[in-house]
Amino acid sequence: MKIESIVENVTINIDGQDVEVPKGINIIEAVKMVGKGKEVPHYCYHPKLSIAGNCRMCMVEMGMPMRDRATGEAVLEEDGTQKIAWMPKPTIGCATNASQGMHIITGSEMVKESRNGVTEFLLINHPLDCPICDQAGECRLQEFSAEHGRGYSRFIEDKNVKPKRSRLGPNVTLDDERCILCSRCVRFSKEVANDDVLGFVDRGTYSTLTCFPGKELSHNYSLNTVDICPVGALTSTDFRFKMRVWFLKRTHSICTESSVGANTEIWSREGKIYRITPRRNDEVNDTWMTDTGRALYKEIESEDRLMHYSIEGVHKASDEVAVAATELLKSGKVAIVGSAHSSVEEQFFYKAIAERSGAKVSLVSHHGDGDGLLQSEDRTPNLRGALVTGLISELPSENLEVLARDINSGAVKTILAVNEDLTELGISKDVLAKAKVIYVGSHANRTSEVANIVLPSLMVFEKDGSFINQSFRIQGFKAAIPGPRGVQSDFMVLEKIAAALAGEKATAITIDSVWERMTATIDQLSDSLRWHSLPEEGVALDATAFLNLGFVETKNLKYDPVAFKEAHAALAEV
Amino acid sequence: MAKTKVLERKPLTPMEKTFLPQIVSGLKTTFGTMMQKDVTLQYPEERPNIPDNYRGVPTLVKDPNGREKCVSCQLCEFVCPPKAIRMTPGGIDAEADPERAHVEKAPKEFDINMLRCIYCGLCQEVCPEEAIFLQDVFSLSGYSREEMINNKEKLYELGGTLPDQHSKWDKKKAAEQSGNAH
Numbered sequence: 001m002k003i004e005s006i007v008e009n010v011t012i013n014i015d016g017q018d019v020e021v022p023k024g025i026n027i028i029e030a031v032k033m034v035g036k037g038k039e040v041p042h043y044c045y046h047p048k049l050s051i052a053g054n055c056r057m058c059m060v061e062m063g064m065p066m067r068d069r070a071t072g073e074a075v076l077e078e079d080g081t082q083k084i085a086w087m088p089k090p091t092i093g094c095a096t097n098a099s100q101g102m103h104i105i106t107g108s109e110m111v112k113e114s115r116n117g118v119t120e121f122l123l124i125n126h127p128l129d130c131p132i133c134d135q136a137g138e139c140r141l142q143e144f145s146a147e148h149g150r151g152y153s154r155f156i157e158d159k160n161v162k163p164k165r166s167r168l169g170p171n172v173t174l175d176d177e178r179c180i181l182c183s184r185c186v187r188f189s190k191e192v193a194n195d196d197v198l199g200f201v202d203r204g205t206y207s208t209l210t211c212f213p214g215k216e217l218s219h220n221y222s223l224n225t226v227d228i229c230p231v232g233a234l235t236s237t238d239f240r241f242k243m244r245v246w247f248l249k250r251t252h253s254i255c256t257e258s259s260v261g262a263n264t265e266i267w268s269r270e271g272k273i274y275r276i277t278p279r280r281n282d283e284v285n286d287t288w289m290t291d292t293g294r295a296l297y298k299e300i301e302s303e304d305r306l307m308h309y310s311i312e313g314v315h316k317a318s319d320e321v322a323v324a325a326t327e328l329l330k331s332g333k334v335a336i337v338g339s340a341h342s343s344v345e346e347q348f349f350y351k352a353i354a355e356r357s358g359a360k361v362s363l364v365s366h367h368g369d370g371d372g373l374l375q376s377e378d379r380t381p382n383l384r385g386a387l388v389t390g391l392i393s394e395l396p397s398e399n400l401e402v403l404a405r406d407i408n409s410g411a412v413k414t415i416l417a418v419n420e421d422l423t424e425l426g427i428s429k430d431v432l433a434k435a436k437v438i439y440v441g442s443h444a445n446r447t448s449e450v451a452n453i454v455l456p457s458l459m460v461f462e463k464d465g466s467f468i469n470q471s472f473r474i475q476g477f478k479a480a481i482p483g484p485r486g487v488q489s490d491f492m493v494l495e496k497i498a499a500a501l502a503g504e505k506a507t508a509i510t511i512d513s514v515w516e517r518m519t520a521t522i523d524q525l526s527d528s529l530r531w532h533s534l535p536e537e538g539v540a541l542d543a544t545a546f547l548n549l550g551f552v553e554t555k556n557l558k559y560d561p562v563a564f565k566e567a568h569a570a571l572a573e574v
Numbered sequence: 575m576a577k578t579k580v581l582e583r584k585p586l587t588p589m590e591k592t593f594l595p596q597i598v599s600g601l602k603t604t605f606g607t608m609m610q611k612d613v614t615l616q617y618p619e620e621r622p623n624i625p626d627n628y629r630g631v632p633t634l635v636k637d638p639n640g641r642e643k644c645v646s647c648q649l650c651e652f653v654c655p656p657k658a659i660r661m662t663p664g665g666i667d668a669e670a671d672p673e674r675a676h677v678e679k680a681p682k683e684f685d686i687n688m689l690r691c692i693y694c695g696l697c698q699e700v701c702p703e704e705a706i707f708l709q710d711v712f713s714l715s716g717y718s719r720e721e722m723i724n725n726k727e728k729l730y731e732l733g734g735t736l737p738d739q740h741s742k743w744d745k746k747k748a749a750e751q752s753g754n755a756h
Contacts, residue, residue, distance in 0.1 A: 247651075
C-alpha cells in the first residue's frame with residue numbers, strides 16, 4: 001500500500017491554469033508538478049529537509065476564494081465566478097501549502113521585483129570570484145543572478161570580509177564570503193546526519209557559518225553539505241580545483257560500499273573520474289550518500305590493478321585463457337568461491353558454470369558496523385543477487401574453512417575464485433598450492449599471485465550491469481569510463497567458458513541478451529524486463545522466497561527488516 | 575548562342591613598327607621608380623609594425639609585479655572552437671607562496687596546440703582575469719608536432735608583462751588585511 005493512494009488531492013490554480021496536486025504540498029513542488037520548465041527559484045528550500053524560509057527567493061503571489069465573513073457565503077464577481085482575495089504582498093512558496101481553490105501567480109511584476117530585490121541583496125557582499133569558485137557552472141546564485149538579477153551592482157561600499165579557505169572537517173573546505181546563509185548544511189547536519197555541528201555566529205551582514213567550538217564536520221555524510229550548498233561556500237577538499245563541472249559527463253551508477261545500493265552519479269571526463277555524487281531515489285537513499293562511498297573510484301588507478309589475461313604468469317589473449325580455464329573446470333572436483341561484489345549478470349554466469357562443472361559454490365560474507373543511515377552491516381552490494389540467481393541458497397559464512405578441508409582431503413582440485421583473497425579466508429598458501437586456481441578479479445592480491453589462470457575483471461565504473469540491494473530492489477548501473485585496454489566485460493569471457501562447458505558454441509552476447517536468458521530462468525525477474533528498460537529508480541523484486549534467511553542488516557534510512565518482512569508476508573497473503 | 579564580335583585593329587604606323595616609342599616609355603617608368611623610396615619590406619630581416627589589436631599567437635601574460643594572472647578557470651578551454659587549449663587546474667600552496675594564497679588557484683599545466691589554433695581570439699575575449707592575449711607573434715615553426723604545442727613556460731615567455739588596469743587581487747588582499755568596520 002503506497003502512501004500516495006491515501007493522500008487527498010486538491011485543485012489549485014497556478015498562473016491561470018487549474019492543477020490537481022496532493023493536499024498540503026508546498027507551492028515550489030506544486031509548480032514543479034505543472035512541468036513545462038516552470039520553476040519557483042529557491043535557495044534554502046530542499047525537498048528532504050525542514051522548511052526554513054529564510055532566503056526569500058521563492059516569492060509568489062497567493063490568493064484564496066473570497067467568502068463573506070459574516071455569512072460565510074462565497075463572494076462572486078459580476079460574471080458569477082468566485083472573487084479571489086489576493087494577499088497584498090507576495091508570500092514564500094516553500095512555506096505555503098496547497099489548499100482547495102488556492103490561486104498562485106509566479107510571474108507577476110510584484111514577484112519579479114521581489115526576486116530582483118532579493119538577488120541584489122544577496123550579491124551585496126558576495127565576492128566576485130566565480131573564476132576561482134568550484135561551484136561555477138552549477139551555482140544557483142550564478143544562475144538566478146543571470147535570470148532574475150539586475151546585471152550590474154549599485155553597491156559602491158566595501159564588501160564584508162569573512163574567513164576564507166577554512167577547514168571545516170577532513171573533507172570540507174568553507175569559504176564564508178560566498179555563503180548566503182540558507183542554512184541547508186546546518187539543517188542537514190542536525191536532521192539527517194544527527195550530528196549538530198554547524199551554526200551561524202554574529203548578526204546581520206556579519207553572520208558567519210562556522211563549526212561549534214571544539215567540533216568539526218567529520219561525520220561520514222559531510223560531503224552532502226557540499227552537494228546541497230546552493231553556492232560555492234562549502235567545497236569538497238578532494239574535488240577542489242580539480243576540474244570545472246561543465247566538462248564532466250554524468251553517468252548513473254550504484255554505490256558498491258554496502259548493500260544499501262545508494263544511487264550515484266559519476267562525473268568523468270575523457271576516461272577519468274573526478275567525483276561521485278548521490279542521485280535522488282526516494283526508495284533507497286533520498287538525495288544522500290556516504291563520504292566513504294564517494295572515494296571508491298580511486299581504486300581504478302591503483303597500482304595493483306590487474307591489466308592482462310594470463311596463464312602461469314604469461315600474458316595471453318582472452319580466448320586462450322577461456323579455453324585453458326574450461327579445460328581446468330572440465331577435469332572435475334571444482335569449487336567456486338563467488339563474490340557478492342559481482343553484478344547479477346556475472347553471478348548468473350557463475351551459476352551456469354557451477355551447474356555445468358558440478359562445482360560446489362561458496363561465498364564469503366563481508367560485515368562491518370552499520371551507521372543506521374546509508375551504510376549497512378553487509379558491505380557487499382549484491383548479496384541478494386547471488387540468492388536470486390540461485391548461485392547460493394544460504395547466507396555465506398565468514399571464512400572458507402570447509403573448502404580448506406576439502407582441498408586437504410583431495411575432494412577439490414580446482415578453485416575458481418572471484419575477487420576474494422583466499423589466503424586471508426582460512427586457506428593458507430601451502431593448502432592453496434595443492435589445487436589449481438583460476439582467479440577473476442580487478443586487483444592483484446596474494447591469491448592472484450599464485451593463481452594458474454588470471455582473468456582481469458572490470459570495476460563497477462567500467463561496465464554495464466545491475467545489483468540487487470538490501471530490499472531486493474534491482475538497480476542498473478552504466479559504464480562511465482572505459483576499462484584497461486584489452487579487458488573485456490566479465491560476462492563476455494564467462495560466456496566463452498560456460499558455453500564451452502556445455503559443449504555449445506559461444507555467441508557474442510550483449511547485456512540485453514544476457515537479460516533475455518536471465519528473465520527466462522529466474523522467477524523473480526518478469527519476462528519482459530530488460531536492462532535497457534530498467535527504470536531509474538529500479539524494480540522491487542518479490543523477496544518471499546528469502547524472508548527466512550537471517551540477513552545482518554538492521555534498521556537504516558529506508559530499510560527496516562521487521563517492517564520489510566511483514567509487508568512481504570502481507571503481500572503474500574493477498 | 576552569343577555572337578563573337580570581331581574588332582578591327584588599326585595597322586601600326588612606320589614609327590611604331592620600330593618599337594622605339596614603347597621602349598622609351600617603358601624605360602621612363604623603370605628609371606622613375608628607381609629614384610623613389612622602397613615600398614616592399616625585406617622580410618625576414620625587416621619586420622612589419624603590428625597594430626595593437628592584431629591577433630597573433632595566444633600568450634599568457636604576467637601582471638606588472640611579475641605574478642601569474644591566470645587562475646585556471648578553464649573558460650578559454652571551454653570556449654576554444656578547435657579545442658586547442660588544454661589545462662590542468664591546480665591550487666596555490668598557501669605555505670609555499672603566502673603572497674598569493676588569496677588567489678587560491680593557478681594552472682598546473684597550460685598547453686595551447688598551435689597546430690589546432692585558428693587565431694580567433696575568443697580565449698582573449700572570454701578571459702575574466704585578462705591573462706591571455708593574442709599578441710604580435712605571427713609566424714611559428716617547429717620540427718615536430720610536439721614542438722608546436724606551447725606549454726605554460728613557453729606561453730609566459732612569449733607573453734611577457736602587460737600593464738594591469740584593475741589590480742583586482744591586490745585590492746582583495748588590502749580589504750582582507752583591513753578587515754570589517756564593526
